Amino acid sequence: MTINNINVIDIIKVMANAIAENKEYLTELDSAIGDADHGINMDRGMQAVLGKLPSVEDKDIGTVLKTVGMTLVSTVGGASGPLYGTAFMRAGQAAAGKMEIDEKDILAIFEAALQGIKERGKAVAGEKTMIDALEPALKSYRDAVDNNIGLAEALNRAVYAAKEGMEYTKNIIATKGRASYLGERSIGHQDPGATSSYLLLQAAARVVNSL
Amino acid sequence: MVGLVIVSHSRKLAEGLCELTNQLSQGKVKILPAGGMEDGSLGTDAMRIMDAIQQANSGDGVLVIADLGSAILSSDMAIEMLDEDKKNKVVIADAPFVEGGVAAAVEASLGSDLNKVKEAAEGAKELKKIF
Numbered sequence: 001m002t003i004n005n006i007n008v009i010d011i012i013k014v015m016a017n018a019i020a021e022n023k024e025y026l027t028e029l030d031s032a033i034g035d036a037d038h039g040i041n042m043d044r045g046m047q048a049v050l051g052k053l054p055s056v057e058d059k060d061i062g063t064v065l066k067t068v069g070m071t072l073v074s075t076v077g078g079a080s081g082p083l084y085g086t087a088f089m090r091a092g093q094a095a096a097g098k099m100e101i102d103e104k105d106i107l108a109i110f111e112a113a114l115q116g117i118k119e120r121g122k123a124v125a126g127e128k129t130m131i132d133a134l135e136p137a138l139k140s141y142r143d144a145v146d147n148n149i150g151l152a153e154a155l156n157r158a159v160y161a162a163k164e165g166m167e168y169t170k171n172i173i174a175t176k177g178r179a180s181y182l183g184e185r186s187i188g189h190q191d192p193g194a195t196s197s198y199l200l201l202q203a204a205a206r207v208v209n210s211l
Numbered sequence: 212m213v214g215l216v217i218v219s220h221s222r223k224l225a226e227g228l229c230e231l232t233n234q235l236s237q238g239k240v241k242i243l244p245a246g247g248m249e250d251g252s253l254g255t256d257a258m259r260i261m262d263a264i265q266q267a268n269s270g271d272g273v274l275v276i277a278d279l280g281s282a283i284l285s286s287d288m289a290i291e292m293l294d295e296d297k298k299n300k301v302v303i304a305d306a307p308f309v310e311g312g313v314a315a316a317v318e319a320s321l322g323s324d325l326n327k328v329k330e331a332a333e334g335a336k337e338l339k340k341i342f
Contacts, residue, residue, distance in 0.1 A: 041254070070258075073288060077220075077254020079281035082288040085257070120284055178280060 001151040002102045003208060008061050009053055012068055015203040016046035022199055029192040033179040037078055038192040045076035045084070060099055065109075066092030079177055080193060083117050083130065090116035103145045103154060110138050110158075121176060128174040128186060130193035137162035137201055155205035162201050166194040213319040213328045214241040214267030217312060218260055218277040218286050222247035228276070228309060232316035239320040243267045255282045260289035264301055272300035272325035274332060276312040300325065304332035311335045 003011075019026070019042045026039030049071045056064045069088030073081055094112040095101060101109065114134050118124065125135045140161035144154035169191035174180045179191070215232065219225040225246025232242050245263035248254040260275070267273045275286045283303060290301050302325065304311055311332040318331035 073285075074249065074256045074258040077248050077252065077256070077281070079284050081254070082257055082281060082284040086288060120287065 001208075001211075002100045003106075003151070003211065004100045005059065005061050005064060006057075007207065007211065008064055008101075009057065011204045011207045012049060012053060012064070014207050015200050016050050018199045018203040019043050019046045019196065022196075026192050026196055029190055029195055032189045033174060033182055033186045034192060035078070035178050038080060038196065041076045041078045042080060042084075042196055045072045045081065048072075048075040060095070060097050061101055062092045062094075062096035062098060064092070065089070065095055068092075079121070080130075080196065083120055083193070086116040086120040087113040103151045106151070107142060107145050110141060114138050123176050126172060127176045128169050128172040128179060128191045128194075129176050130191070130197040132169050132172065132191065133162040133165040133194035133197040133201075136165040137197075152205070152209045152211075155201070155208050159198070159202045159205045162194075162198040166190060166198045169194045212240060212269060212322060213271050213325050214243070214269060214273045215312070215315055215319060215328075216260065216263045216267050216273055216275045216286075217242065217244050217246070218255060218263075218275055218282045219244075219246040219308070220253045220255055220278060220280075220282060222251060224278065224308075228312050231309070232312050235313050236316035236320035240316050241267045241269060242316060255285035257285040257288040257292065260286055261292050264289060264293065265297075268297065268300065272302075274315050274319070274325060274328050275301065275303040276306060276308060276315060276332060277303060278308050302329055304329050306332035306335055310338055314338075 023039040023043040030036050030038035049068050052071050056067050065088050069085045073085030090112040091109045094109045123129050125131050137158040141154050141158040144157045174186040179186045217225045217228045225244035229242050229244045243263040243266050245260040264273050277286050286303050314335040315328050315332035318328045
């Protein structure tokens with residue numbers, strides 16, 4: 001199965017809606033262990049992205065993703081700006097010039113995005129961050145692609161793994177970001193970044209499942 | 212002469228430290244603020260930081276003094292977005308914001324190179340404030 005540039009734009013729109021719908025929820029999670037701005041910051045960024053989408057409607061997928069990244073970098077404000085910004089910009093490099101992408105292209109895009117987040121945040125799994133949702137999701141997706149499961153089901157499995165990873169962040173002590181000042185008091189709280197990562201993946205899977 | 216870029220989540224904080232460091236380096240050093248978001252709200256913006264770095268660089272490089280958290284991530288990203296030949300002349304100091312900024316500005320005003328200015332900023336960690 002392949003998806004084209006228009007499908008990718010739809011995915012970005014559904015991502016923006018998912019963040020808007022969960023703005024209060026993300027901020028609530030962040031008020032427990034962070035600075036209570038994750039929902040507001042992400043929504044501000046994704047709304048700015050929505051404003052930019054018309055200018056890249058007929059462009060290749062690489063340009064679309066790069067534009068999303070550049071916009072997030074200069075509108076989000078918190079650490080998720082450079083983190084998601086890097087993820088989308090690296091994803092854009094992996095999709096440069098393509099008007100259509102298949103399961104394997106999406107694997108390369110996903111890998112580049114996660115690698116970007118790890119490098120930017122100098123973080124690894126197990127530190128109560130978005131990586132705890134994204135890394136298991138990438139692994140599930142890769143396994144599914146290796147077994148020729150099909151794109152929609154592969155993404156569904158990635159979303160499931162992201163959800164488990166997100167829920168697991170409740171049991172971890174934060175060692176990165178503002179939450180790390182709380183030490184073991186961060187246990188019991190779900191990480192807002194892992195949660196927004198799950199929501200973004202879920203949005204992508206929804207669009208692909210509807211095609 | 213090495214230039215400085217002061218990165219903070221707060222526009223006022225960045226501008227305030229620029230005011231102070233300008234005074235202490237007698238206006239000899241190019242010191243640019245990159246604080247807050249375009250709309251004035253709290254946060255850091257890699258694009259604004261990149262612009263400030265370009266303005267602060269007169270050929271001898273730029274030291275970035277950042278407050279905390281995403282200020283470091285955004286500064287990293289701003290450096291990564293620079294042209295290849297400019298990247299290696301910009302570094303971020305692992306230094307306290309005010310003391311590091313002041314130490315860097317004074318060192319830069321003496322005409323020291325980027326390494327020495329960075330060392331001066333980072334050395335400010337050890338400064339005793341009360342004797």
